[in-house]
Amino acid sequence: MDLGRSSKHKYRFLKCVSEKFFKVGGSVLSRMIAFCGVICSKCPVFIATQKNDAQQKKEIAESWSKKYGFELQSNDINCDGCLTEGERLFQYCKVCNIRECCRERYIENCAHCPDFACNKLETVFNAVPNAKVQLQKIKASL
Secondary structure, eight states, rough: OSSSSOOHHHHHHHHHHHHHHHHEETTOOOOOOOOOOOOGOOHHHHHHHHHHHHHHHHHHHHHHHHSSSSOGGGOOOOSSOOOOOSSOHHHHHOOOOOHHHHHHOOOSSSGGTTTTSSSGGGGHHOOOOHHHHHHHHHHOOO
16 A cells, blocks of 8 residues: 655655664664554564573474474574564564555554554454553554
8 A cells, every 4th residue: 555655755855764663772662563563572582582581582483383383593593672663573474464454554553544443453363362451552652
């Protein structure tokens, strides 16, 4: 969905969002909320990546492989949060239709969307009920 914004505007928007949520004065913010409402900064994958903790990445890979029924290796446990412009994203985040939708609409998260809460969010809300709570709080504050 192209909202008719120039490339320069799109770059400034993405740069603003990433700076707002990622760094202030060179330090990572203590709380990062993904497009879908998941708190990235509480995600074990995000935490292990930011700490560059090889042992924690190995433990997460083993645990999540059992829990979710697909094979993960410790090198799969790399993510800077779904708001990043970088390449380090957890494999699901790379193909997430919610992330893609918000980026196409140039919105900070789903709470800013006129279609909130659409059916794209159902799976996330079922898996992470707090994501819905986070987005509802943001929506109420707009």
